[in-house]
Amino acid sequence: xxxxxxxxxxxxxxxxxxxSHPDAGSQIxxxxxxxxxxxxxxGKFDFMFLxxxxxxxxxxxxxxxxxxxxxxxxxxxxxxxxxxxxxLGFIATLSSTFNDPYVLARQLAxxxxxxxxRAGWNxxxxxxxxxxANFRRGDxxxxxxxxxxxxxxxxxxxxxxxxxxxxxxIDLPHAKLKGHFGFPHGDYRPxxxxxxxxxxxxxxxxxxxxxxYSRHGSLAEGQAFYRDIQTRLGRNGRAPGSLKILPGAHAxxxxxxxEAQHNLREVRLAQVSPRAAIAALEQTWNRDLSxxxxxxxxxxVEPDLETKLSLGRTRLHDDVTETVRKWRALxxxxxxxxxxxxxxxxxxxxxxxxxxxxxxxxxEYVQSDACDGFVFAPHYVPGGFDSFxxxxxxxxxxxxxxxxxxxxxxxxxxxxxxxxxxxAA
Numbered sequence: 001x002x003x004x005x006x007x008x009x010x011x012x013x014x015x016x017x018x019x020s021h022p023d024a025g026s027q028i029x030x031x032x033x034x035x036x037x038x039x040x041x042x043g044k045f046d047f048m049f050l051x052x053x054x055x056x057x058x059x060x061x062x063x064x065x066x067x068x069x070x071x072x073x074x075x076x077x078x079x080x081x082x083x084x085x086x087x088l089g090f091i092a093t094l095s096s097t098f099n100d101p102y103v104l105a106r107q108l109a110x111x112x113x114x115x116x117x118r119a120g121w122n123x124x125x126x127x128x129x130x131x132x133a134n135f136r137r138g139d140x141x142x143x144x145x146x147x148x149x150x151x152x153x154x155x156x157x158x159x160x161x162x163x164x165x166x167x168x169x170i171d172l173p174h175a176k177l178k179g180h181f182g183f184p185h186g187d188y189r190p191x192x193x194x195x196x197x198x199x200x201x202x203x204x205x206x207x208x209x210x211x212x213y214s215r216h217g218s219l220a221e222g223q224a225f226y227r228d229i230q231t232r233l234g235r236n237g238r239a240p241g242s243l244k245i246l247p248g249a250h251a252x253x254x255x256x257x258x259e260a261q262h263n264l265r266e267v268r269l270a271q272v273s274p275r276a277a278i279a280a281l282e283q284t285w286n287r288d289l290s291x292x293x294x295x296x297x298x299x300x301v302e303p304d305l306e307t308k309l310s311l312g313r314t315r316l317h318d319d320v321t322e323t324v325r326k327w328r329a330l331x332x333x334x335x336x337x338x339x340x341x342x343x344x345x346x347x348x349x350x351x352x353x354x355x356x357x358x359x360x361x362x363x364e365y366v367q368s369d370a371c372d373g374f375v376f377a378p379h380y381v382p383g384g385f386d387s388f389x390x391x392x393x394x395x396x397x398x399x400x401x402x403x404x405x406x407x408x409x410x411x412x413x414x415x416x417x418x419x420x421x422x423x424a425a
Contacts, residue, residue, distance in 0.1 A: 004366050004402050005046050005244055005373025005415060007091065008385060010036055012051040012071060014377070015280065015346055016250070018270045019066070021380040028071055030080060035382035037081045040088055043389035044403050046414050047089035047120060047191075048081070049375055050074045054098060055131045058311040059279060060288060066276055075107055082115040089411030091120030091193050091211070096149055098126055098135045101156040101175045109161055109188040117410030120191035123209070125150050130311040147196075147204050149174040154192060154208045161188040191411050205243060206232035210417050213375060214247045217349035222247060222370030241372075242418050249349040249374040251358055251388050260352045267379055268343050277339040280346060283310040284320060284327075294339040298331050349374075355391035362392075363401050 010033060011017045018024065026032050040048050052074040057064045074092040081090060090111075094104060104121075112119035125146035126132075141149060156175035159168060163181045170177040193211040194204055205212040206229060216222045222245075230240050252267060254260030272280070274294040282289050286304040303320050331341050351358040365371055378384025396402035408414045 001401055002366050002372065003416070004362065004396060005246060006043075006402070007047045007049050007246060007373070007375040008036070008040050008045055009049040009051065009248070009375055009377040011377055011379075011381060012053070014051075015066075015276070016271050016348070016377060016379055018267070018379050020270065021384075023383055024380040025382050027381065032382040033077055033081055034084055036378075036385060037085055037088060039383075039385055039389050041085045043385075043393045044405060045088060046373070047091050047118075047411060049091045049122070049193075050077060050093060052093045052095075054095060054126065055134050058130075059282065060309055064279070064310070066279065075111065078111060078119075079114070082111070082118060087118075087406030087409075087414075089118045089120055089191070089414065090115070091122050091191065091411075093122040093124055095126040096123050096153040097141055097146055098132070099153075101153050101170075102160065102177055102179070102181075104153075105157040105160040106181075106183060108157070108190045109164070109183055109186075112188050112190050113184065113186055117187075117189075117412065120193055120211070120411055122193040122195060122213075123150055123154060124195065145174075147200050150204060151208055161190070164188065189412055191415065191417065202229065202232055205229070206238065207236045209243060210412070210415070211244045211246060214245060214371070215348070216247055216370075217347075219365060219368060219370050222365060223368065226369050226371065239418065244372045244415055244417070246373050246375050247349055247371050249351060249376050250379065251351045251376060251392065253353070253355055253358060253387055253391060255354065257353050257357065260354065260357075264350060264352050268347070271379065272339060272343045272346065274339060277342040280342045281338055284323060286310075286320075292338065295337045298328055298338060298341065348377075356395055359392050359395035359399065363396065363399060366401070 012027065017027070037048050053071065074094065078090040078092050108119055108121055128143070152172040152174035155172060156170050156177060159170055160181050164183045164185045165181065167180050168177065191211060192209045193213065194201065194209040195213040196202070196204060197215060202212070212229065214222075214225055216225045226245055229243060229245055233240060233243055252260055252264045254263050277294040278289050278292060281299075284303060285299065285301075286307045286309045287299075287301065288309070289299055292299055303324055305320060327341060327345060330336065330344070336344065351361050353361070362374065366373060376385070376388065393402065397404050403414075406414060
């Protein structure tokens with residue numbers, strides 16, 4: 001049997017945080033980060049995942065009020081949390097577009113050293129000029145070059161991590177460095193994660209990453225994605241299973257299946273409030289839709305293909321016209337209002353049921369090669385994951401598919417990863 005990999009995201013910038021939840025706490029206070037980290041370590045999770053926004057997102061020319069209003073630097077949070085945990089790994093989202101290879105490689109090597117091998121890096125290529133305006137060089141890379149830079153960036157970082165206390169000479173199109181990596185001797189191999197679901201993103205993950213996040217919800221979709229990644233690994237000379245596939249997911253528990261389904265409905269209605277439903281639709285339509293009734297039909301007006309109403313977001317739909325066509329057909333066929341449609345099309349994978357049912361379904365996905373595990377996200381912090389750790393984890397441990405304690409000592413070891421891929425020639 002395969003051992004399940006489990007990570008959890010500290011919510012941050014997303015469309016699922018329930019700000020109005022009676023037990024919701026601070027999204028930026030250290031007590032919230034510490035509570036979730038210690039809960040995950042109690043549950044023997046592989047890692048805690050931290051997103052990072054380089055600029056506050058805007059909509060209709062104003063700060064988007066349903067997002068986190070700023071957050072401390074991800075590396076600073078990781079360093080603080082490593083001091084109050086012992087076995088839990090940490091994967092930080094850090095941009096390859098708006099960082100320099102030497103500086104970031106040294107920071108990650110420092111964290112890997114101080115945490116005894118618990119460092120991970122989610123490589124993101126960052127959106128366009130809106131984010132770039134916060135940096136000295138601005139948005140200097142065309143979109144089609146960002147994965148090229150990401151590849152060179154990761155290759156350069158791995159070369160540096162292999163050269164502590166030695167000279168280095170790196171001559172890559174997006175990374176030309178020559179000097180001395182003045183860092184203590186050691187074995188620095190931070191785990192590399194990647195979240196791109198496009199063909200280019202999958203190729204980048206298959207050649208350079210250890211972990212790939214995905215958005216595939218059904219068992220069949222997950223199995224198709226899994227097969228595709230194994231094929232791409234083969235083309236890159238890598239062994240099957242050397243890239244761990246971890247979809248994002250949520251868990252909704254109840255004492256009975258009926259109670260869990262009721263809880264799911266309540267959670268989704270709270271996540272997609274009337275205002276949130278209109279805001280979500282505006283991000284695709286690129287129009288001010290505030291005059292529309294969220295409990296009414298979809299707008300008859302067509303989307304604006306020229307304007308960009310929402311700034312700082314990764315584009316979720318490459319073909320807006322086709323997306324709107326599909327949404328209209330779905331809404332018409334099932335008589336869905338704007339809010340009901342948004343609830344449907346923004347849903348991630350939900351495991352819903354009693355703790356035993358949720359544990360069984362998670363195990364089915366992994367053993368059926370739909371994935372290697374999941375990155376779960378609570379819908380509020382800091383205590384939104386307590387019940388999962390207390391009720392679901394013991395069942396997975398009894399099944400023999402999840403660890404009872406940390407044994408490997410490093411994040412790479414806990415994930416069952418082979419040595420890091422060599423730098424590309």
